[in-house]
Amino acid sequence: MRAEVIVDLSAIKHNVELLKKTAGTKLLAVVKADAYGHGLVPVAKAAISAGADYLGVALLEEAIALREAGIEAPILAWLVQPGSDFKKAIELDIDVAAASLKALQEISDASESKKARVHLEVDTGMTRGGFLSEWDQLTAEHLKNVEVVGIFSHFARADEPGEAQNDEQLARFNDMVERVRSFGFTNVIRHLSNSAATIKNHAAAFDMVRTGIAMYGLSPDVKTLGNSQSLALRPAMQLRAAMYLVKDVPADTPVGYGASESTTADTKLGVIAMGYADGIPRIAHGAGVWSAGKKAFSIGRVSMDQFVVDLGAQSKAQSGDWVVIFGNGSHGEFTADDWGAASQTINYEIVTRIGPRVPRIYAAHVY
Incomplete structure (x- = not known):
């Protein structure tokens, strides 16, 4: 999966x-x-x-x-x-x-x-x-x-x-x-x-x-x-994905279609196995994933089946690791609100647009 x-x-x-x-x-x-x-x-x-x-x-x-x-x-x-x-x-x-x-x-x-x-x-x-x-x-x-x-x-x-x-x-x-x-x-x-x-x-x-x-x-x-926490609401959805690939990349390397962004330093990049066909907004800028206890921001344009995040040179992440794209924010991860803001839209659209090829798993408690 x-x-x-x-x-x-x-x-x-x-x-x-x-x-x-x-x-x-x-x-x-x-x-x-x-x-x-x-x-x-x-x-x-x-x-x-x-x-x-x-x-x-x-x-x-x-x-x-x-x-x-x-x-x-x-x-x-x-x-x-x-x-x-x-x-x-x-x-x-x-x-x-x-x-x-x-x-x-x-x-x-x-x-x-x-x-x-x-x-x-x-x-x-x-x-x-x-x-x-x-x-x-x-x-x-x-x-x-x-x-x-x-x-x-x-x-x-x-x-x-x-x-x-x-x-x-x-x-x-x-x-x-x-x-x-x-x-x-x-x-x-x-x-x-x-x-x-x-x-x-x-x-x-x-x-x-x-x-x-x-x-x-x-x-x-x-x-x-106010946000979910201030309203005493509990976000019910967490979106996770596997990293298809982690690789070392030198500074000034263009990333993605149109070379719209480039790395600013030697770093590790993670390729996340989700894209706009799955509901990840193509225009998202300023969001990313939670990997190994820290936020990693997206870099370059979102593709149909994948997007790229800058993990940082010191990251211990490996190909195949799972990351959280958004959750309830209690551990510091991005939320649906964050992705909405990064995509110039609202949290409603973020959760409803997750496509059918992403299976839904039901649990009594996520965290």
């Missing part, structure tokens, strides 16, 4: 328990995108065992995979466009989101032997998914053949707690909830909070919160909310 992702399921459980206690309400564990790269089914089971009340996915096929794995907990799939297999969703007791009159009509048409369970998605200011211009056209007639079990929206700037838009979205959401209640749906699950709002905006907790990135132990925004 040349590389592996180790997922600490005890960290997932810790984070779910912490976030549910913080929210003081029901919790939907977001496991879309293969559980943010951590593994759909194992993470879903860990979240449920830790007290998650719902599972949330983007795609219907993700929800079906959970059902096929024997998971019976409530599941919401919210990116289910018109033309989807709504009958299959109804058959498998999968809740679906509706964000348009067309989708509602198709869901209603599919509700033959039993009613579909629907969460109305409303646009309160994100200007992405959800009812907006069609909201005023919605009537009780559109909803008569479905069971409206929830109404939800999504914050655009919850990771900026002081922004007025958060209050505006909250007020808009309350207004839209009242409209649904006027149709006779008085016991719907209201959910608006993402991870950032769960942590910082208790007024938005309502009946359920949706926790994504924080459930995996990562901060929604390091700059505005």
Whole structure:
């Protein structure tokens, strides 16, 4: 094996328990995108065992995979466009989101032997998914053949707690909830909070919160909310890889495609057996690996299957040694936050982009 992702399921459980206690309400564990790269089914089971009340996915096929794995907990799939297999969703007791009159009509048409369970998605200011211009056209007639079990929206700037838009979205959401209640749906699950709002905006907790990135132990925004440690979250993913080769290289030796960087002194270089085909960002600059008790920074451009790090002239590393690309930082290693900063992106992208040819290994504890 040349590389592996180790997922600490005890960290997932810790984070779910912490976030549910913080929210003081029901919790939907977001496991879309293969559980943010951590593994759909194992993470879903860990979240449920830790007290998650719902599972949330983007795609219907993700929800079906959970059902096929024997998971019976409530599941919401919210990116289910018109033309989807709504009958299959109804058959498998999968809740679906509706964000348009067309989708509602198709869901209603599919509700033959039993009613579909629907969460109305409303646009309160994100200007992405959800009812907006069609909201005023919605009537009780559109909803008569479905069971409206929830109404939800999504914050655009919850990771900026002081922004007025958060209050505006909250007020808009309350207004839209009242409209649904006027149709006779008085016991719907209201959910608006993402991870950032769960942590910082208790007024938005309502009946359920949706926790994504924080459930995996990562901060929604390091700059505005603090890092994992300050939020008492435990990062669940560690990425390790083998060094394909270690070799001595003289000063002023160009490294990699385009000779974009050169060694500044006689040194040892390590060739890591992972590249952008595995999810290592090609533009990363300022990150690297943890090798033999110290950080070794990348040098040169990331290739499809490999990248190079400067181990230093005194390094005792050898070909075949394993290194940590990122972890929880407790030993001094790089974190997903570090790789995000080095790649001009966010920790979300770092963990979700790790490719399928890197196996996931599950452990009770990584450290």
